[in-house]
Amino acid sequence: MRKPFQGTLGPDVTHASSGPDDQSISRRRLLGGTLVGAVGAVGASAAAPLRDGQMGAPPREYNGAMPWREGAADAPFPAEPGGFRFFTPQELAFIEPAIDRLIPPDPTGPSASEANVHVFLDRQLAGLYGRGDHFYLGGPWPKGVPEQGYQSRLAPAQMYRQTIPAIERHVGGAYSGKAFKGLAPDQQDQLLKGLESGQLKLPDADGQAFFAMFLQNVLEGYFSDPLYGGNKDMAAWKMIGFPGAHYDYAEWALRHGERVPFPPVGIMGRPGWSAGG
Amino acid sequence: MAKQLPSVDAVLVGFGWTGAIIGQQLCDEGLQVLALERGVWRDTPTDFAPTFAQDELRYMWRHHLFQNLAQDTLTIRNNVNQQALPMRRLGSFLLGAGVGGAGIHWNGQIWRFLPSDLKARSHNLQRYGKAVVDAYDMTVQDYPVSWEELEPHYDMFEKICGTTGKAGNLRGQIQAGGNPFEGPRSDEYPNPPLPYTYGPALFAKAADNMGYKSFPQPTGNMSRPYTNPLGAQLGQCTYCGFCEKFGCGNYSKATAQTTILPYLMAKPNFTLRTECEVLKVERTPDGKRATGVTYINSAGETFFQPAEIVVLSAYVLQNVHLLLLSGIGQPYDPQTGQGLVGKNYAYQCTGAVNVFFDDKILNPFIGAGALAATVDQFNGDNFDHSGLGFIGGAYIAHSNTGGRPIEMIYTKPGTPRWGLKWKQEAAKNYLRSLSIQTHGSVMAHRGNYLDLDPTYRDAYGRPMLRMTFDFTDNERKMSAYITAKAAEIGQAMEGATAIKSSPRTGSWNVVPYQTTHNTGGAISGDNPRNSVVNKYLQSWDVSNLFIMGSGAFPQNAGYNPTGTVAALAYHSAAAIKDQYLKRPGPLVQA
Numbered sequence: 061m062r063k064p065f066q067g068t069l070g071p072d073v074t075h076a077s078s079g080p081d082d083q084s085i086s087r088r089r090l091l092g093g094t095l096v097g098a099v100g101a102v103g104a105s106a107a108a109p110l111r112d113g114q115m116g117a118p119p120r121e122y123n124g125a126m127p128w129r130e131g132a133a134d135a136p137f138p139a140e141p142g143g144f145r146f147f148t149p150q151e152l153a154f155i156e157p158a159i160d161r162l163i164p165p166d167p168t169g170p171s172a173s174e175a176n177v178h179v180f181l182d183r184q185l186a187g188l189y190g191r192g193d194h195f196y197l198g199g200p201w202p203k204g205v206p207e208q209g210y211q212s213r214l215a216p217a218q219m220y221r222q223t224i225p226a227i228e229r230h231v232g233g234a235y236s237g238k239a240f241k242g243l244a245p246d247q248q249d250q251l252l253k254g255l256e257s258g259q260l261k262l263p264d265a266d267g268q269a270f271f272a273m274f275l276q277n278v279l280e281g282y283f284s285d286p287l288y289g290g291n292k293d294m295a296a297w298k299m300i301g302f303p304g305a306h307y308d309y310a311e312w313a314l315r316h317g318e319r320v321p322f323p324p325v326g327i328m329g330r331p332g333w334s335a336g337g
Numbered sequence: 338m339a340k341q342l343p344s345v346d347a348v349l350v351g352f353g354w355t356g357a358i359i360g361q362q363l364c365d366e367g368l369q370v371l372a373l374e375r376g377v378w379r380d381t382p383t384d385f386a387p388t389f390a391q392d393e394l395r396y397m398w399r400h401h402l403f404q405n406l407a408q409d410t411l412t413i414r415n416n417v418n419q420q421a422l423p424m425r426r427l428g429s430f431l432l433g434a435g436v437g438g439a440g441i442h443w444n445g446q447i448w449r450f451l452p453s454d455l456k457a458r459s460h461n462l463q464r465y466g467k468a469v470v471d472a473y474d475m476t477v478q479d480y481p482v483s484w485e486e487l488e489p490h491y492d493m494f495e496k497i498c499g500t501t502g503k504a505g506n507l508r509g510q511i512q513a514g515g516n517p518f519e520g521p522r523s524d525e526y527p528n529p530p531l532p533y534t535y536g537p538a539l540f541a542k543a544a545d546n547m548g549y550k551s552f553p554q555p556t557g558n559m560s561r562p563y564t565n566p567l568g569a570q571l572g573q574c575t576y577c578g579f580c581e582k583f584g585c586g587n588y589s590k591a592t593a594q595t596t597i598l599p600y601l602m603a604k605p606n607f608t609l610r611t612e613c614e615v616l617k618v619e620r621t622p623d624g625k626r627a628t629g630v631t632y633i634n635s636a637g638e639t640f641f642q643p644a645e646i647v648v649l650s651a652y653v654l655q656n657v658h659l660l661l662l663s664g665i666g667q668p669y670d671p672q673t674g675q676g677l678v679g680k681n682y683a684y685q686c687t688g689a690v691n692v693f694f695d696d697k698i699l700n701p702f703i704g705a706g707a708l709a710a711t712v713d714q715f716n717g718d719n720f721d722h723s724g725l726g727f728i729g730g731a732y733i734a735h736s737n738t739g740g741r742p743i744e745m746i747y748t749k750p751g752t753p754r755w756g757l758k759w760k761q762e763a764a765k766n767y768l769r770s771l772s773i774q775t776h777g778s779v780m781a782h783r784g785n786y787l788d789l790d791p792t793y794r795d796a797y798g799r800p801m802l803r804m805t806f807d808f809t810d811n812e813r814k815m816s817a818y819i820t821a822k823a824a825e826i827g828q829a830m831e832g833a834t835a836i837k838s839s840p841r842t843g844s845w846n847v848v849p850y851q852t853t854h855n856t857g858g859a860i861s862g863d864n865p866r867n868s869v870v871n872k873y874l875q876s877w878d879v880s881n882l883f884i885m886g887s888g889a890f891p892q893n894a895g896y897n898p899t900g901t902v903a904a905l906a907y908h909s910a911a912a913i914k915d916q917y918l919k920r921p922g923p924l925v926q927a
Binding site: 117118119120121122123125127129133134136161162163166168169188189192193194197198200202205206207208209211212249252275276279280283285287297299300302303304306307308309310313318320327 | 410424427586587610742847
């Protein structure tokens with residue numbers, strides 16, 4: 061069982077996946093299912109799981125005081141160590157070179173893979189985000205206009221799973237059987253630009269919608285708190301000069317133009333921060 | 338079958354800012370008040386404690402505190418010739434959820450509208466003529482409430498929030514250092530302005546050199562420790578830069594939780610039920626009186642909650658949805674112009690100018706939600722619109738809200754969005770660039786409205802709300818004109834080497850974040866033929882139904898709406914206490 065780094069309650073990451081069709085079924089199951097409480101009961105069992113969302117917790121009634129429950133901090137879950145949980149070796153063969161075209165290596169700072177962005181993507185796609193938590197995925201699914209935004213029926217994990225092989229099929233056809241990782245960097249860039257602009261049409265996937273999600277997720281993995289598996293050693297923050305999850309700059313607000321000397325800190329601290337190191 | 342519960346004096350549907358305000362006001366009158374909130378309880382130590390509040394991924398990009406669209410969304414389109422499709426991912430606006438609502442993750446910009454904003458039709462008609470006011474199929478109308486009526490309630494909200502700022506017009510006397518265009522205020526702000534960090538200081542200097550009278554934006558971010566009139570204590574802001582889109586871990590941002598709930602939750606005559614979603618406002622057979630509400634809880638149980646007064650205090654989109662689902666009033670039809678519920682949906686028209694420096698370290702991460710230097714010269718009717726082809730306006734501000742790197746890295750024009758060049762430019766510019774915002778009005782338009790979607794259904798099988806909205810040339814011309822003014826200030830900033838100007842162009846797009854300032858659909862007016870509610874936010878059709886929120890705005894002004902939303906709520910509460918409770922019935926004769 062995963063534990064949040066602090067506190068005792070956190071998002072229930074074990075609930076069943078909600079596919080595109082079963083949002084309402086999932087909801088009904090939730091409403092009529094195990095998370096039962098009663099109106100009129102003051103408070104609720106501290107063991108009741110909180111969900112990462114607004115509904116589905118047991119109904120509660122509050123009267124007479126500001127509610128507060130010890131140990132109920134809604135702390136985040138760190139990415140788990142270890143091997144890949146979502147990506148297949150074939151998918152990684154695309155992901156690792158592709159993320160390093162988006163953020164390549166150079167002396168300025170880490171490349172995406174040096175910052176463990178592929179690990180971040182893996183943990184995100186294996187978790188709630190990958191399942192489309194906070195996406196509405198119900199049908200019908202006409203394409204719509206660009207102003208209407210994301211209109212796929214696919215949750216992010218499905219989007220990656222469907223599009224990466226479609227890209228590799230296209231590469232194989234266009235480059236006599238090669239895979240994406242076997243292309244020259246310029247060829248990889250051309251392909252990614254084709255997806256980004258929509259000029260490269262994949263017969264069986266929406267490459268443009270995938271690219272928009274992919275680029276956003278790569279930036280997230282590069283610059284988010286290392287808690288989530290990317291931004292290794294906070295090197296992306298060091299590169300730009302962001303001190304991270306720093307809590308108090310009051311003494312610095314009026315020191316205009318001075319470099320803030322603090323090394324970056326993450327939500328879980330930083331190496332050498334605590335007595336235990 | 339719904340189980341019937343014991344009656345209460347007032348039931349509140351939704352428990353964010355307006356629910357907290359109206360709840361506190363009515364409880365102080367001794368009423369038994371029940372709030373029904375579909376989301377969960379939230380508070381600082383449990384939900385956004387300082388040990389984990391500064392998390393850009395979780396809160397901004399994974400929407401941890403926002404409305405979960407998997408559970409409730411709406412459909413969107415630009416015009417009636419398109420098929421509306423579900424908003425599948427939050428973007429343009431970031432809806433709140435749970436106790437405190439979007440007030441948890443707001444920046445804390447506490448503005449008043451201009452006196453002339455409240456007379457948008459008659460004022461512009463007199464100054465520019467009918468052809469200008471009626472251009473672009475606009476359906477602009479006056480607010481039924483005057484500046485003089487709202488002023489004491491603005492003042493009350495500012496004191497509740499510990500608002501920081503500098504008065505520009507104190508009882509008719511123009512004050513140095515404040516906004517010279519604001520309406521006359523009865524009192525100074527309760528707290529002094531936040532001192533400027535480097536970016537706002539550079540902006541203010543450039544603007545003042547150009548002859549604009551810049552001033553610090555009024556904020557709900559504390560410049561010093563403060564105890565409000567309800568005894569709630571707030572702490573001095575630490576400039577952590579995680580304010581908008583985040584909960585404040587430091588009790589430094591005014592929210593319902595930090596200003597009203599410590600008082601209200603302790604009241605014996607107040608009860609809150611969470612995880613309870615209201616499905617319908619129930620009425621007597623003649624439809625003229627609300628008998629209460631039907632709601633479902635998260636255990637799937639349905640209840641009928643009788644009440645003497647029903648207050649819709651959810652977000653504007655939920656309030657209008659509930660009116661339409663309850664069959665209250667006539668839905669607006671853009672083809673005929675008939676009907677009122679859903680009419681005059683409006684929004685905010687924003688633009689931006691990025692300014693780049695070579696030799697200045699700006700430290701953008703030292704920020705606060707509303708820490709801004711502001712120019713109000715081009716807002717509302719603070720300038721002559723003759724020949725410009727638009728009405729309304731925008732404030733121009735550099736708001737140093739923070740430097741969250743996934744969202745807030747700016748690159749110069751011509752920089753690619755990824756690759757080595759992007760990486761090098763991002764590394765170079767992060768500490769050396771800033772964004773000037775133009776924050777503008779959206780006038781009401783015949784084709785912009787809210788109704789029920791014919792295709793998509795929500796989790797309860799009911800039609801989703803459908804939003805039909807686009808900017809008109811009125812907004813596009815306004816944005817072009819004022820963003821150009823902002824660019825002039827940017828170019829004049831000491832050390833600026835490049836700018837990138839992004840006025841609002843084209844159609845409204847749901848993808849990029851703009852503002853969570855949705856308005857209209859339950860508009861207020863001076864008679865039941867032009868509005869859903871009167872100036873006390875009382876339904877013309879159902880006199881014991883009060884509809885809070887920005888739905889009452891006939892069109893949107895160039896300021897953030899929360900100050901006016903709160904002032905209207907206090908104004909409504911005063912009328913309920915002083916008039917309605919003594920003689921229940923219509924407060925304004927039709």
